[in-house]
Amino acid sequence: MEAEPKLVEPVKTTVAGVVREVAVPALAGLPVSGSLGDLPFENARQAPHEPVLARKEPDGTWRDVTAAEFAREVLAVAKGLIAEGLQEGDRLAIMARTTYEWTLLDFAGWAAGLVTVPIYPTSSALQARWIIHDSGAVACAVEDTAQARIISAERANLPWLAHLWEFDTGAVARLVKAGEHLPDAIVHARRSTRTPQSVATIVYTSGTTGRPKGCVLTHANFYAEVDNAVELLHPVFKSVTNDPASTLLFLPLSHIFGRMVAVGCLRARVKLGHAPSIATEDLLADLAGFRPTFLLAIPYVLEKVYNTARATAEKMGKGASFDRASRIAQSVGEAQSEGRRPPMGTRAAHALYDPLVYRRVRAALGGRVRYVLSGGSPLGRRLAAFYTGAGIEVFEGYGLTETTAAATVTPPLRPRLGTVGWPLPGTAVRIADDGEVLLRGAHVFAGYWNVAAQQPGGWLATGDIGELDADGYLTITGRKKDLIITSGGKNVAPAPLEDWLRAHPLVGQCMVVGDNRPYVTALITLEPDGLAHWRQMHKKQGVPIRELITDEALLADLQRAVDEANALVSRAESIRRFAVLPGDFTEERGHLTPSMKLKRGAVARDHEREIEELYRKER
The missing domain is CATH 3.40.50.12780 (ANL, N-terminal domain)
Incomplete structure (x- = not known):
């Protein structure tokens, strides 16, 4: 029998009928001594x-x-x-x-x-x-x-x-x-x-622009973060079953997300293993050997597992069957998120596909994974619903290095797909007049190393744009500095479009463009495994990549993916044209941070010609 999660209802503040601030009381107090x-x-x-x-x-x-x-x-x-x-x-x-x-x-x-x-x-x-x-x-x-x-x-x-x-x-x-x-x-x-107030670590932000700054985090910051997370996420950290809680950590310990979970595991005495290689074969072998009960992952990893499963099914001539199983899982996940029971036909189809599809997805993660903590960037509603329907509960979170990782997290038993949950207990979230997300809590750092301007203990301006719904759930819609304003004056948040497109098997990375332009366009790179599979299915293994990126069949498949993404937004916000690039965005080329975030300025500079071409000719 599992320990019951401790849910504390959020306290909401509304202005003109709109929720502008949400706070959740702490579940754990700060230690008065030690480190x-x-x-x-x-x-x-x-x-x-x-x-x-x-x-x-x-x-x-x-x-x-x-x-x-x-x-x-x-x-x-x-x-x-x-x-x-x-x-x-x-x-x-x-x-x-x-x-x-x-x-x-x-x-x-x-x-x-x-x-x-x-x-x-x-x-x-x-x-x-x-x-x-x-x-x-x-x-x-x-x-x-x-x-x-x-x-x-x-x-x-x-x-x-x-x-x-x-x-x-x-x-x-x-x-x-x-x-x-x-x-x-x-x-x-x-x-x-x-003491708890002593400095524990200086974590340098990966920096999408400018020189990295060192975030000064104290032992108290870590205690406020991990103690409240452990108390909230009882099913993850405190399960009492035949499978004691354990996790295999493969995200970098140099990133605050991985570091926070490592500390949390030691704090809660959850068995922790380390996987140094994230190459697909190495990681799958480590997962099979260790067999964790929960994982922390960035969306890229979950996208990779899904796309690999889909490609494998298509090689076996069962692509259509996998797609139906995926739709069924998403329907079940959506229903669970909304607290309703799926229709009988959906439940029957779900039971049929469990041993054929969902169990294989769970097996790829070691066979015992019941929970995934996802962070770093938005997972996207579609993938979150799929994994939930496949029997893996996803706790999506949002936070910064400056907040010692998570500031919000999906509350157990109260998921809401498409959001990053409620404030972590002990945290308050406020939406500024311009839509910027502001955070406050004991896990928020005091300031940067060797930088005179410090955070005075008030609200931390995150640089992210978001909104709170009527029940206090936070949705992140993009970065304040990344907000696109077209020449027609339309504000466009690129993240939802990019997140949707990256979930497609053929798409590696995507950057939406359109600031001070008449309409929105996109640069798309191809995912190597997905492209190899596409080549095989279309008998185009020998076609050079620079010819392939203009192939009509490939462009048609990508256009369908773009059309699906455009269904999320208005016509003025939709992607009108796109260019397929022959190479991927990589950290080595200076286009990604170590935590896989786009360096938009660097991408735009290196692909200025392709961007200009998108606004010069009709496709």
Whole structure:
């Protein structure tokens, strides 16, 4: 039997009959002492034999790590950090993929009184140098030799960087060795000086424009976030079934979303595994071996799973059957969202397709996944309804690095598709006069590192445009700076159109264009797996990509997808023309941030010719 979720009704404030502010009371109070560095030791004291993490062995099996084992490792590494000369408050940078060592060093750093600074493993030398320089990090741990070379090449520009450690060449073992002579009490003394108000981490925003800024997050910010999330999401974190709660983390720990869930898992003693590779074959193998009960994912991953399942069905000659199963799942998901029972015929068809389609989708995620926490960008109503109907409940959330991840989340048992839910308990959401979303709560940061202008504890302006419905659910419609105003004066939010198009199997990325233009257009890139499947089905494997992007059959398929997206909006907001690009938008080319957000200025600059062509000729 599962623990019941704790729902607290939101308190709404209306102006002229329109909800303009919503607040949800906190479910958990803030600790008055201690820090995140205490968590491993508290777990070891309360449940020493309980598995809190799992490590993948060379033979592919997963070995549980108990609370007592993890606490011993954290203590040993923390002593090593102190032995190497790191002082309380020093910044320790970590540049690695999602690995056990990342989490170990994070908690060891906190236990030693340090401030950890994540760096994306895909960062360029310039980006890594800026983060280390701006944060004043005195030590940096990297995963492999390639990353070590990036940092080593910048050492001349970083005179205060005293230490560079590499996980792949035994950095953890060397730190443990270095600290063997120190008494355990030295770490416990360091921990005792940390308070909830102490700085825990400086997380640099990925930055769609300009230089990244370091968000200063305290231990209290994390406690406010994870404690309220754990209490709210009882079915996810506190299920009492034959399958104890567990998750396989594959999103970057350098992103606040993944970091928050890692901390939440340690806080709630939910078994946590790490998957460093998100290549499809590697990730599917890790999911099959670990078999998590819930996942956190960005929409891109859920889109990929859906499109792969659809392509597989079409290869088997069952594409039409999959499409019907998808429509049935969406109908069931919509009904559940609205609190109604689907018609008998729909229920019968759903039961028929469960072993044929839905169970295979669940199997691709490991077979035991019952919940998905989705964030980073809007998932879209269609995919959310499909996964819900396929037996995987989706909790969609919205937040920023500045809010320690989620500020709103789908309330259990009260989903509303197309929204990002209610405020997280302890959070208030307000809609400004211009439509901007404002946030307030104990998880909202105090300000940026080395930046004079601070957040004074009032409302955080997010830069996002949104609206609250009559029941207090928030819908994000786009970025304030991304809002398109056509030459006719029509305001167009590009996100809904882009989200819908990205869910199509053929579409990799999409950017809607039209600011100060007579109508709206779009740049579309092709999804490699979806395109390979399309080539096979149309017997066009040998056609060069630059010829293929003008193929009438391909353009017709994409036009149908555009027509479906246009059904979401008015004629003035609809996409009139589109261009298909031969290459994808990538982080390496400077078109995406590490968290997969579009750098619109960079895309527009690099594809200026294609954009101008869309406004010069009739298709």
